Amino acid sequence: MSTLSAVLTDLIRAAATAAGHADAPVPLDPCVPTNDSRHGDYQSNFAFRLGKALRTNPRAVAESIVAHIPENDIIAKAEVAGPGFVNLTLADAWLAQNVLENSDVAAATPQIGADKTVVIDFSSPNVAKRMHVGHLRSTVIGNALARLHRFCGYTVVSDNHIGDWGTQFGMLIAAWGTDRNDDAYAADPVAELQRLYQDYKKRIADDSELLDIARAETAKLQAGDPASRALWEEFVRVSLDEYGRMYDRLGVTFDVTLGESFYNPVLAELVSGLLERGIAEVDDGAVIVRFTNDDGKGLGKNPLLIRKSDGASLYGTTDLATIDYRQKTWGPDRVLYVTDVRQQLHFRQLFAAAKKIGWDNDFQHVWFGMLRLPGGEVAATRSGVGETLSSVLDTAVAHARTVVDGKSGDLPEDERAAIAEAVGIGAILYTDLSQNPQTDITFEWDKMLALEGNTAPYLMYALARIRSIFRKVGVTVAPGPIQFTDPVERELAILVRRTPVVIGQACENFRPNFLAEHLFQVANTFASFYGQCPVIVDDADLRASRLALCNVTAEALTAGLRLLGLTPLERM
């Protein structure tokens, strides 16, 4: 379905043609929403561009455009303002009808990704370590992008590229044999694995013999020793179990979980092949892919390392093998990597290397800013800094629970628990998603736990109020044709109608916050509407109209919340 902007832009194009401006060598400016209702609903700024190309006064051009707008029932008023703005006001009847016809957000969203496949690589925690707040951004943003792409028609492959291979497993296996606490492992396996690893690593500093033991264990594992292999599989399994519980709570799903180990068997061949083709070279005992500054700004001094001088592979090697596998398996048209800003150079190198090899694609490093703790430190397992993800979620849910109990103590216990889960976790997700991903963010409890203002519960609350109205009037009362009796009703209708456009923009720009911002506006405008336009009134036509407005608003909010990974609620 066409957007309001597209419908109006078509009319302006027709008017410009009728006015004799058709051969002007300029692209048509699309009509855009006004930011002040006194200037109508939409405006065209085409006359400025056209006036310049024709060396004519833009105001005169604007007047000729307005004079030549074809007969239609869409535009109620078109007038020239200022130096050449064309302000357009939609006809109430047409707008009302159009909003009703497009109330199904999914059906109204342009399928820009039809026939296209996108692989989205996100979250990617390291096995045998607990997830902490630092994992939140990649997981939450990646999930929203996966949902947005799917909604826009893309075939999506969400891939959790876990860190399940590497020298840390030698240490872990060595420590497991001598230091493990079976009770602790039974209670919380991943926590115990993390403790074993961290303790062992500390002790290696004073005892080089431990390092040798770990190396020997790593070698055994890589040689395929059955006992080592079984342990490794166990570690991966318990880790994935725990991550799975986190993902369930966060509303995150993956189509595949193919970690680093999956690619391990092909790495040696990959490197030797690149050496043979002359794409890679030996340098200082290591194997690198060298670039010039033509391959990318500043890359001349930054080769990609794909084999260490001791023969071991690196994550650049694995990432190349991963690209190859994905191309052959899914043939994606676009590949998204959702990681933090610090990996920018790595991905520029990786993409440049892929291009040299002949695996070019629409690779996108969707980077996000640092998550800092209040002290300024970066959350990381290594430094032991930061809360575990699980405890952060629990704290948020517990806080939400006290609020739910206070405000809705009459609801059944299990429903209050479910509401608290949705509200508490939603608050955390929304805090992240409502911000530009590239902005650094400081972890602050007050911000994460907030349930008022521009927060997830605010959006959910607007929806719950609408549901409450429908419960009150009963399902037998059908929403009817929309009539506009108050400016806020028009404002709400136009805003809701823009939802599919915003979804497309959020998707194509990798910016979930565009959608979050829009949903806040919808909820905010609905709240004004709710305050000044009673829905359950005696006038049957008016009631049907307002119910219809409630209904399309609910459709938009529900779709939008789901796209962000939030849970729409009937009551809260």
Place this chain on the structure above:
RNA sequence: GCGCGGUUAGCUCAGCUGGAUAGAGCGCUGGCCUCCGAAGCCAGAGGUCACAGGUUCGAUUCCUGUAUCGCGCGCCA
């Protein structure tokens, strides 16, 4: 040194391909629950969009430079 990014209200942040008087939340001041859910609404105070040039009819937005902060730059991921 090179590369990337930031600098917008007291605080935390939006600002979509340049458009008319720069927005939101929190905090602050004042109002609104015998009326569909006050996790809400209405009103108000609060900004030299870091600075200097440039392009343009028009710049918070694009370009150049400066200041300042953050991140990254060969055997970790």
